[in-house]
């Protein structure tokens with residue numbers, strides 16, 4: 381059965397596909413792969429844009445390995461293939477919640493943490509930073525549980541290179557409401573307020589509309605008052621109709637007539653107006669993403685954010701490209717996971733998107749050049765051109781990760797072409 385990712389830019393037909401429903405069945409598949417001289421990997425929901433999940437050997441699907449395994453006062457253990465949105469609902473039913481997450485929650489918990497999926501947060505980082513324990517099947521078929529030490533810090537963002545994760549334990553907290561303020565601002569006003577906004581808000585997230593001076597700034601903070609939402613129609617209008625249906629149509633038009641993109645972006649900056657609401661945290665963190673796109677995202681030291689954005693804007697302004705998707709900016713605190721893009725530094729994320737039907741490798745390559753000069757680290761699941769030589773220079777624990785991989789998987793049972801490139805074969 382052919383595996384194709386969400387964006388449709390990666391696909392492969394593996395020798396065999398299985399849906400293991402227990403760690404023992406995962407270990408069986410790993411043993412079979414070894415005996416047959418094949419590779420083996422588990423995929424999530426295919427939401428990575430890179431080839432990180434691909435294998436031509438035995439491809440393990442996540443759908444048999446789902447569900448809540450145990451819940452404590454401040455932790456939850458879930459099977460690795462559980463979608464993040466299912467975890468959110470199950471936690472909410474129990475009066476609990478994850479402290480932070482990304483824009484969408486269709487990913488599996490293991491797939492999300494393996495590439496370092498993150499949202500925005502002043503004091504709470506990406507999903508891997510909320511992990512307190514992992515259960516994995518290693519290349520020798522053994523099942524291990526780790527909650528500290530080198531394997532724990534390496535395997536939380538492990539790119540599927542160290543083992544097949546079978547269960548993940550997350551730190552959780554009492555369910556909370558988030559007060560969300562959304563406001564249009566000019567590019568310069570946002571950059572002037574950047575330090576204050578980052579310090580004063582639990583979750584700062586903003587979008588710059590290329591070819592314009594306009595940004596949409598989202599500030600989310602723990603709510604002290606009650607729930608108040610804009611109403612179902614307004615929510616549908618903003619999140620489904622304007623951000624998806626109309627956006628799909630404008631992208632199609634923009635693909636045929638690129639000259640209309642700048643005026644459409646100017647209009648978008650006006651139509652997506654100021655709003656305020658307070659709702660269950662996971663509902664505020666997440667959005668609907670129906671319009672298919674390709675994405676590159678870089679993590680740069682937080683102190684370089686303003687200059688990096690100015691360079692990106694200058695690049696777009698002097699280029700012939702017409703970029704219909706906003707550039708998204710988020711921040712996180714330092715992470716202890718060795719291959720987290722936020723490892724050991726206050727981090728800002730700059731994400732560039734293009735409509736799937738109009739790939740623009742020159743845009744991504746030119747932005748990548750700016751990010752590379754700043755010691756940027758590409759998201760493992762999003763498009764980039766970096767290899768071992770560059771990456772080993774921007775992660776202090778990179779060679780430790782590779783050494784651990786050499787010890788645990790010397791035959792590269794979990795290897796693939798993407799890992800050969802980024803981890804060095």
Ligand SMILES: Cc1cc2nc3c(=O)[nH]c(=O)nc-3n(C[C@H](O)[C@H](O)[C@H](O)COP(=O)(O)OP(=O)(O)OC[C@H]3O[C@@H](n4cnc5c(N)ncnc54)[C@H](O)[C@@H]3O)c2cc1C
Nearest residue numbers: 424425426427428482483487488491494497498540545761
């Ligand atoms: C619409 C959209 C929105 C997104 N939003 C964000 C965002 O807000 N923030 C962000 O940081 N990223 C975001 N991403 C990127 C996405 O979160 C990551 O690429 C994530 O890894 C996808 O999870 P998945 O379940 O689809 O895993 P896949 O892409 O299928 O796999 C990712 C990696 O995990 C490995 N893996 C999966 N399961 C296991 C397992 N059980 N054991 C070992 N390895 C395993 C795979 O082999 C692969 O290496 C977005 C992507 C899309 C398409």
